Every structure is written in structure tokens, then in C-alpha cells.
Amino acid sequence: MPYVEVTVLGSGGVMPTSERLTSSFLVYDWRGYTVLLDAxxxxxxxxxxxxxxxxDIDLILVTHEHGDHVNGLAGLLQSMSVTRREKPLTIAGPKSVVDFARETLEATSGRLGFQVNYLTLEGEGSLLLYEVGGDKLLAKWAPACHTTESLAYRLEWRPRPRIRAEALKSIGIRPGPWISELLRDGEAKIGGAVVRLEDVVEPAKGASITYTGDTAPCESIIELARESTLLIHDSTYSSELEDEAFSRGHSTAEHAALVAGEAGVESLLLFHVSPRYRGYEAWRLYREALALFPKTMLSWDLQRIQVRF
Known part of the structure; x- marks a missing residue:
């Protein structure tokens, strides 16, 4: 059964503490493709x-250049190098991030021992990450509303349609993997009967994960996150610090819940928790969001979430 696993490597913001490291999420799917969101x-x-x-990491998507989202990148690349990684790695993000990785970290194949590919992203766009056996994974991005150029990302899995065996049996056709190839053009004559693809397939429900990075409440985020399975949203502050959140390009937990509701997502995960909320103080953010959006979770480091579809 297709699934996606999200591991929280860092749920905090601004600076690491003994309770929370800074922003980083590892996303692994059933085909083994692995994306790191921020480092x-x-x-x-x-x-x-x-x-x-x-x-395991195939792609690193970085939202913006602030240290609590990129300061772990150098260590990751060095560890890949000293452990003799061979497969290529792609690093993508705004121009400032790509310049930082390429020039400041000297992240070249000659230095690291493996190929590093760079993708400079801007505005809105999408990219096909893979297509295997009809299953697809796409990455989409859109501007976030932060104090510097920053992008939010959406990972979208589109499984291939499934052949309904009972539909084939009802018209006297033996099910088998050969059916998909035979119906590639939409219909075919099988055993004297014309079989149409739409009559015997069931569209597969996909899944999507939207990750905001740092952002104030933002229309572009709402559109990017529309009907996502999981929204991972900036929730730096409690509601009493709303003015500070806006001035610094961040969101409160209530803001995150309102965005989740407007975007029609299935679940909300609060992250980028300010270091001022230690221990159980962080549950204050959770309670504020939960009052507005019932399917809310508060992130913590090394938390693992599975999405099945």
C-alpha cells in the first residue's frame, strides 16, 4: 500500500535548544524517494x-537563507562526503540559497566526491520528481510571506489508476497486468467486447504535503496548500504576540489553524516553535490552534507521521 513517512528532525525556530532543533523535515515514500525540507x-x-x-536523501528543498533553515546543510554534505556517497544530490531553493550552497560551502563534485545538482527556484512552479509504473511525484512551490525571499513547497503524489478486477469479471474478461497495456489508448476490443478504460478503472486517491517554512498568513500559501493531506505550518507565537508575528514575517498558532481551515486541508502540524515556549508551554500553541481546527498536531523532534493512501 502506498504511504509517505514524515520524520521531524527539527521542530523549533530561531535557535536550537535542548528540546528542539531548528527547522528540518525528512519525507520518505514507499518507493524510497527521500526529500529533506530545510536543513x-x-x-x-x-x-x-x-x-x-x-x-537516502535525493532532494533538499530549502525555503530561504536564514540560519535556522540552512545551518545544518554544511554538516550534512560533509557527512555524505566522508561516508563516500555516490548517488547525485539535488539542492533547490531561492537564488540566495543556491549561491550559499555553491559558493560558501564549496559544494562541488570535485570537493565532495559526488555530483551536486542545483535548481534555482522563483515565483510559482512545479517539477516532476519521478514517474515510475504510472505513479508520479511532483514538487510545487509558491512565495511565502516572510522578511526575505522565501518559498513554500508542496509534495504531491499521484498514484496510477487501479484496474477493478470485478468490473472485468462482470464482462467475462480475466484480470491481469496485461490489461493496462492493452487499454493504453483508452479502449480496446477484448474477447469480442469493446472495453473502455474509464469503465474498468478506479482513480487512486493521492496525497500531498505542504510545508510553509517561515511565513505570515498568506494567500499564496492557502492556494498552494489547497486540500493537502498534511499542512506543516509556521506557528512561532501564541495569539498574544500577533503584532510581533506580523512584524517578523511569522504566524501564530491561530493563524496556522485559520489557514488550514480556509485551504481545506485534512491535518495541520504546527512547527517553528519559538524557544520562549519551553516544555509544556508549547501546548499553549496547540490548544489555541485546536480550538479553531480540530485535526491539529503539535510537532516535536523525532516525531514520525505516516500518511497512507
């Missing part, structure tokens, strides 16, 4: 405590 300081420490390794 906050210490990301690889928690990566080593997860079921995955630095060698």
Missing part, C-alpha cells in the same frame, strides 16, 4: 536517530 542546525544528529541516513 536547520543539527539536522543530521536527529537523522542518525531515524530509520534513514544521509545516503
Amino acid at each position: 536547520g542546525e543539527g539536522a543530521q544528529i536527529h537523522l542518525h536517530q531515524s530509520p534513514r541516513s544521509v545516503h
